[in-house]
Amino acid sequence: MPENFKNFIAGEWVAPRTGAYFENRNPADSDDVIGCFPRSGPDDVTRAVASAQRGFAQWSRTPAPIRGEVLHRVGDLLVQRKEDIARAMTREMGKVLAETRGDVQEGIDTAHYAHTEGRRNKWAMSFRRPIGVAGLITPFNFPLAIPTWKMFPALLCGNAVLFKPAEDVPHTAHLLVEILLEAGLPPEVVQLVHGEGSVVGKAMVEHPEVPVVSFTGSTETGSIIGATCGRMHKRLSLEMGGKNAMIVMDDADLDLALDGVLWGAFGTTGQRCTATSRLIVHERVHDRLVTLLCDRAERMRLGPGLDAKTDVGPLINEDARKKVEYYVGVGRDEGAQVLTGGGRPAAKGLERGWFYQPTVLAGVRAGMRVEQEEIFGPVLSVIKVGSLDEAVRVNNDVKYGLSSSLYTRDVNAAFRAMGELDTGITYVNAPTIGAEAHLPFGGVKQTGNGHREGGWEVYDFYSETKVVYVDFSGKLQRAQIDTET
Ligand code: UN1
Secondary structure: OOOEOOEEEOOEEEOOOOOOEEEEEEOOEEEEEEEEEEOOOHHHHHHHHHHHHHHHHHHOOOOHHHHHHHHHHHHHHHHHOHHHHHHHHHHHHOOOHHHHHHHHHHHHHHHHHHHHHOOOOOEEEEEEEEOOEEEEEOOOOOOOHHHHHHHHHHHHOOOEEEEEOOOOOHHHHHHHHHHHHHOOOOHHHEEEOOOOHHHHHHHHHHOOOOOEEEEEOOHHHHHHHHHHHHHHOOEEEEEOOOOEEEEEOOOOOHHHHHHHHHHHHHHHHHOOOOOEEEEEEEHHHHHHHHHHHHHHHHOOOEOOOOOOOOOEOOOOOHHHHHHHHHHHHHHHHHOOEEEEOOOOOOOOOOOOOOOOOOEEEEOOOOOOHHHHOOOOOOEEEEEEEOOHHHHHHHHHOOOEEOEEEEEOOOHHHHHHHHHHOOOOEEEEOOOOOOOOOOOOEOOEEOOEOOOOEOOOHHHHHOEEEEEEEEOOOOOOOOOOOOOOO
């Protein structure tokens, strides 16, 4: 005779008021009756609810840590009986043992997690407070965007801002501050101080009443700022160099990769921290892609940015062009071939600007200076590899880690590379540039110091977390000690 199981009501195992039962059979063997279970009626429910109300009154006043302890013991007992319960569950429900064991394990995990949640036994909250005057030092390449990345979250958090834009782009900074004032920002909340980094930037960073500093620029300057901020215990966000690579695998959509690399390498005349300055190409598609690339690069139109027909504008200044010229020379000396570009454009009308041709260096090998150092101009180094593993190694073997990109149609390869590419940002089937405001922006290694701009992470940076505990028990509850009622 199969066993008659009972209800558990008001602290007891009891038979249903109805006296009726139903059979529970093994779905894999309908001759196997597991037991007979109560076919209960509304009376049973009413009694159960009345009892549960008393239970609630008691349990809701039991401190959460004690509730957690009980759940912890439940988890431990589930561990002990895991196998028995899994077997009983398979017999009744039918799914295979590996699955019913997993089912029990999920219960164990849930119990142990609930236990730790029970530590929250005081009413508590955390909220954010502004820090003070934020010193913002910004580069020339995104004259509006980068100041806003820093300024808007800083202001939203309640800080005042002291803004020093790059010497090459003071006018955009001026226009931005005018807009802030026109929008109603109280005038003393923003300060704009133009000038040189070595004077104005330095004075800001060293000022004791500027407790938070955000800098985007070179790794060299970032290191100096970091030393000062470290010494003065200031909060500092650094966004520095990059040597970003696009990897193109042999299964990639080459037309897509071609559009991507042209935009990544020569957009903004290569003057982005995120610029694609290395193209790591699988040997099976290398020659084809490089031919197409040089052909397209040669046809890019240089000119003033205000001319609608221009693809590539000038570099920011003479020093920037000299640096690019220097590096192309270094590349030649290292044995790279200049497949296209490699000089100033001859076209009339460009003599008075800091123009430089989009340049492709081929035959670049890992470890060459043009492969390792940030050039910040329209120069792309092409490195040939034989596998994704090699491509990832080459990508990672630089001191920077801002952005990376992988072109492939292999979803498994893409997901593996997302984890292995040692950069703060990875694009799949898109170039290394193009970060958006709602996601965290920043890099690893010498690119940054662990902070992020953008997303909600930046709000962390511009605020201090305040935690408040309110103990309403009317008696001292010593944390971690008074765990009993
Ligand atoms: C930079 O070059 O410092 O992701 C910023 C991008 C741009 C920002 C670049 N949205 O390329």
